Amino acid sequence: xxxxxxxxxxxxxxxxxxxxxxxxxxxxxxxxxxxxxxxxxxxxxxxxxxxxxxxxxxxxxxxxxxxxxxxxxxxxxxxxxxxxxxxxxxxxxxxxxxxxxxxxxxxxxxxxxxxxxxxxxxxxxxxxxxxxxxxxxxxxxxxxxxxxxxxxxxxxxxxxxxxxxxxxxxxxxxxxxxxxxxxxxxxxxxxxxxxxxxxxxxxxxxxxxxxxxxxxxxxxxxxxxxxxxxxxxxxxxxxxxxxxxxxxxxxxxxxxxxxxxxxxxxxxxxxxxxxxxxxxxxxxxxxxxxxxxx
Amino acid sequence: xxxxxxxxxxxxxxxxxxxxxxxxxxxxxxxxxxxxxxxxxxxxxxxxxxxxxxxxxxxxxxxxxxxxxxxxxxxxxxxxxxxxxxxxxxxxxxxxxxxxxxxxxxxxxxxxxxxxxxxxxxxxxxxxxxxxxxxxxxxxxxxxxxxxxxxxxxxxxxxxxxxxxxxxxxxxxxxxxxxxxxxxxxxxxxxxxxxxxxxxxxxxxxxxxxxxxxxxxxxxxxxxxxxxxxxxxxxxxxxxxxxxxxxxxxxxxxxxxxxxx
Numbered sequence: 001x002x003x004x005x006x007x008x009x010x011x012x013x014x015x016x017x018x019x020x021x022x023x024x025x026x027x028x029x030x031x032x033x034x035x036x037x038x039x040x041x042x043x044x045x046x047x048x049x050x051x052x053x054x055x056x057x058x059x060x061x062x063x064x065x066x067x068x069x070x071x072x073x074x075x076x077x078x079x080x081x082x083x084x085x086x087x088x089x090x091x092x093x094x095x096x097x098x099x100x101x102x103x104x105x106x107x108x109x110x111x112x113x114x115x116x117x118x119x120x121x122x123x124x125x126x127x128x129x130x131x132x133x134x135x136x137x138x139x140x141x142x143x144x145x146x147x148x149x150x151x152x153x154x155x156x157x158x159x160x161x162x163x164x165x166x167x168x169x170x171x172x173x174x175x176x177x178x179x180x181x182x183x184x185x186x187x188x189x190x191x192x193x194x195x196x197x198x199x200x201x202x203x204x205x206x207x208x209x210x211x212x213x214x215x216x217x218x219x220x221x222x223x224x225x226x227x228x229x230x231x232x233x234x235x236x237x238x239x240x241x242x243x244x245x246x247x248x249x250x251x252x253x254x255x256x257x258x259x260x261x262x263x264x265x266x267x268x269x270x271x272x273x274x275x276x277x278x279x280x281x282x283x284x285x286x287x288x289x290x291x292x293x294x
Numbered sequence: 295x296x297x298x299x300x301x302x303x304x305x306x307x308x309x310x311x312x313x314x315x316x317x318x319x320x321x322x323x324x325x326x327x328x329x330x331x332x333x334x335x336x337x338x339x340x341x342x343x344x345x346x347x348x349x350x351x352x353x354x355x356x357x358x359x360x361x362x363x364x365x366x367x368x369x370x371x372x373x374x375x376x377x378x379x380x381x382x383x384x385x386x387x388x389x390x391x392x393x394x395x396x397x398x399x400x401x402x403x404x405x406x407x408x409x410x411x412x413x414x415x416x417x418x419x420x421x422x423x424x425x426x427x428x429x430x431x432x433x434x435x436x437x438x439x440x441x442x443x444x445x446x447x448x449x450x451x452x453x454x455x456x457x458x459x460x461x462x463x464x465x466x467x468x469x470x471x472x473x474x475x476x477x478x479x480x481x482x483x484x485x486x487x488x489x490x491x492x493x494x495x496x497x498x499x500x501x502x503x504x505x506x507x508x509x510x511x512x513x514x515x516x517x518x519x520x521x522x523x524x525x526x527x528x529x530x531x532x533x534x535x536x537x538x539x540x541x542x543x544x545x546x547x548x549x550x551x552x553x554x555x
Contacts, residue, residue, distance in 0.1 A: 059476050060507065061356070063514025064349040071339035071346075104518045107341035212341045 039081055046093055051100020058101065066102030069094060073108070077115045078214075081122070082127070088124035091115055094155045095133055099140070109137035110150055117158040118218075127158035146209070148172020149182060153202055156189060168192035200226045221291070224269040231266060232274065232282045238262055239280045248282025299398040300359040300388040308400025312366055313407070322408050326415035327340020333423055345517045347423055351416035352437050352513035355409055359445045360472065363405055367452025368464040370397045371549065391546045398453055398542060405445045413438050436527060437516045443511040443534040448472060450541035451505065457549040475507035505537055 044063060048054055058065040069184035073094035080088055095112040098105060115123050117130035134151045152168035155161045170185035172178055181201075188198055200223065201235055238261040242250050250256050253265045253276065265273050273289045312318060332350040339346065371394070374380035402419065416438075420431070451471055455464035474481075478501055485497025509530055512522060 037335075056477065056480070059473060061349075061513065062354045063517050064353040065344075066514065067339070067342055067346040067349050070342060071335070072341050075338065102400075102514050104520070105342070105345070111340055210341075219357055267381035 006102055036197050046097075049093055052095055055101055059264070062101045062132065066098050066105055066108075068102060069098040070105060070108045073098060073115075075110065077123075084121065086120045088115070088126075092126070092129050092133075096217060099133070101206040103136075103140035106141065106144060106147075109147065111212070113150055113154060114215070114218065115152050116275060117264070122218075125153050130154050130158070133207065143175070143177075145172045145175035145178035145182065148175075148178075149185075151206075152185065152189075153206075156202065164187050196226055196230055201267070225291050227269045228284065228290050231268065235262070235266055235282045236280075239276070239282070243280060249278070250276060252276060256278065300386075301392040301399070304383075304388065304396025304465070305399035305403060306309055308370070308397050309403045309407075312401065312404040315366070317365065318362060318404075318408065321358050321362055322411050325354045325412045327381060328354045329412070329415045329419050333419055333516070336386065343423060344420070346433060347419055348416075348517040349513055351412075351553065352434070352441065352517075353440065355412045356441045356444070356513070357522065358412065359405055359441060360411055360448060361449045361541040362408055363401065363445045364452055364465050364468050366401055366404065367449050367468070368456055368461040370401065370453055370460075371456040372461050372464070385398045390550050394453065394457075394545050394549055395542065398449060401449050401453075402446055406442065409438065409442055409445070428519070430516075433519065435520050436522045437513050440510040440512055440530060443530055444507055446534055447505050447507070447538055447541070450545070454545045454548070455540050457545050457552065471505065472507060475505045477508075477509055478506040503539075506533070509533060543554055 020133075048057070048288055054065060054069075055062050067205065067231065073091060076090055077088065078093060080086075091112075095108060095116070098108045098112070102108070113130040113133050117123060117125075117127040119125045131151065131154055133153065134147055134212055137144070138147045138151070147170050148171050152165045152172070155165035155168055159165075166186045168190040169182050173182035173186060185198070185201075203219050203222045203226065207223065210216055210219070238256055239249060241261055242256055242259060245259065253262065256262045257264065267273050268284060268288050268290050270290060272285045275283045275285055277283055284292065297417065329347070329351045332347040333343070335346055337343065371380075374393075379392070383392065418432070420434075421427070448468065452464060452468045455467045459467065466493070481497050481504070482501040485494045485501070488494055488497070516522065
C-alpha cells in the first residue's frame with residue numbers, strides 16, 4: 001500500500017506532462033503542415049459532375065445541396081483568385097450543378113455569370129459560358145427582368161456585341177415590371193454602341209442593386225477603372241494643347257501646371273499621382289491597383 | 295378503429311415513454327445547433343445567408359425527424375412484445391387495433407412536439423439573421439407542416455414493419471422505402487419512357503402503390519419566399535390521411551393475426 005502511494009504522481013506533474021504533450025503535438029502538427037502543403041496542391045475534382053444525379057442523391061434536400069454547391073463555387077473562385085491561379089475549369093460545372101439543383105437561385109446565375117465573364121486574372125474569361133448560364137436562368141425564371149439586364153451587360157461589357165446587348169435590354173424592358181432604364185439602355189447602346197458613360201451607368205446599377213460586399217467591391221473597382229480612363233483622356237487633351245503651344249510633350253505635370261492647363265498634379269481614384277512618359281502619354285503609377293476600363 | 299379512451303391512453307403512454315428517452319433530446323439539441331450554425335455557414339458564401347438558413351433548418355427538421363420517427367417507430371410493437379408488457383395491456387379491455395392506433399398517435403404527438411422545438415430554433419435563427427420577417431416567410435410554416443405529414447407517413451411505415459419484423463430490419467425496410475418513395479416520380483417517368491406495355495403498367499402500379507415522399511419536399515421552393523397553393527396543402531393532407539390509413543389498416547390486419555404466444 002505504501003509503495004502504491006509513493007508511486008502516485010501528483011496533479012501538478014500530470015498537468016505538466018499534459019502541457020508538454022500538447023506542446024509536442026502542436027510542434028509535430030506544425031511539421032506536418034509544412035510537408036502536407038504539396039499534397040494540398042492536388043487539383044480539385046468534381047466526383048459527381050451531373051446536377052441531375054446530385055438531385056436524385058440529395059433525397060429531396062436539393063435546396064440545401066444547391067446552397068452547398070454555390071458556396072463551393074464561391075470558395076473555388078475566391079481560392080483561385082487568392083492563389084493567383086488563372087485556371088477556373090471547375091467554375092462552370094459547379095455553377096451548372098448548383099442551378100440544376102435549384103433553378104431559382106438567382107444569386108448563383110447573376111454572380112456566377114460575373115465570375116465566368118470577368119477577364120483573366122479576375123475571372124474565368126469565358127463570357128460565352130456566362131451567356132449560357134444567364135439564358136438558362138431566363139428559361140427557369142421568365143419573370144425576372146433583371147436577368148435580361150445581366151445578359152445585356154455581358155454582351156456589352158465582355159463581348160462588345162452591342163446589337164445583342166441592345167436586343168437583350170429591349171427584351172427585358174418588355175416585362176411590365178422592368179425599370180425604365182432598360183428601355184433607355186437598349187436605345188443608347190443601339191444608337192452609340194460602347195461608351196464610357198454607359199459603362200459607368202451599368203457598374204453603378206450593379207453597385208446599387210447588390211448588398212454583397214464582394215460584388216460591391218468588384219463594381220467599385222470597375223467604376224474606379226472607368227473614372228481613371230476618363231481622367232487620362234482629359235489629361236491627354238491638355239497635353240495635346242501643351243504640345244500645340246510648345247511643339248513637344250511636357251516632361252512633367254509641373255509644366256502643365258505652369259502653363260495653367262491643370263490646377264495640380266492629378267491623382268487616380270486611389271489618390272496615387274498619374275505619370276507622364278517621354279512621349280507625353282499618361283500612365284497609371286505601377287503601384288496603383290486600378291485597372292483601366294475601355 | 296375509433297378513438298376511444300384506451301386508444302388515447304396508449305397514445306399518452308407512448309408519448310410519455312418517448313419523451314423520457316435521452317436520445318431524443320440529444321437529437322433535437324443537435325438539430326437546433328445545426329440550424330444555428332447556418333448563420334455562420336452563410337457567411338462563407340455570397341448572398342444566400344437567409345436561403346441557406348431556411349434550407350438547412352428545414353432539412354435538419356426533416357432528417358432529425360426522420361431519425362426520431364424511425365428509431366422510436368421500430369420499437370413501437372417489438373419492445374412491448376419483447377418486454378412482455380403487451381400481454382398485460384391486452385388482458386385489459388384494449389383491442390389490438392386500439393393499441394396500434396394509440397402507438398401511432400403517441401409517436402405522432404412526440405414528433406409534433408419535437409418539430410415544434412426544432413422549428414422554434416429555425417425561427418429564432420431567422421429572426422437573429424434578418425431582424426424581422428417578410429411576407430414570403432410564412433410559407434416556411436407550410437414546409438414544416440409538409441415535413442410533419444411526411445414524418446407521419448414514415449411512422450405509419452415503421453409501425454407496419456414493426457408488426458412483423460425485428461427493429462433492425464424494420465429500420466432498414468423503412469429507410470429503403472423512404473428512399474424509394476423520394477424517387478417515385480422517376481419510377482413513373484421510367485414507365486413513360488419505356489416502350490414495353492407491361493413495364494408501363496408495372497411502373498404506374500408501383501408509383502401508386504409506394505408512398506410518394508417527394509410530394510412533401512418543398513424546402514427549396516419556400517426558401518425563395520415562393521407561395522404554396524392551398525390546393526397542394528389540402529391534397530397532401532388528404533394523401534397522408536388516405537395512405538396513412540392504408541398502412542394502419544395493413545398493420546392492424548398483420549398484428550391481429552400475429553400469434554403472441
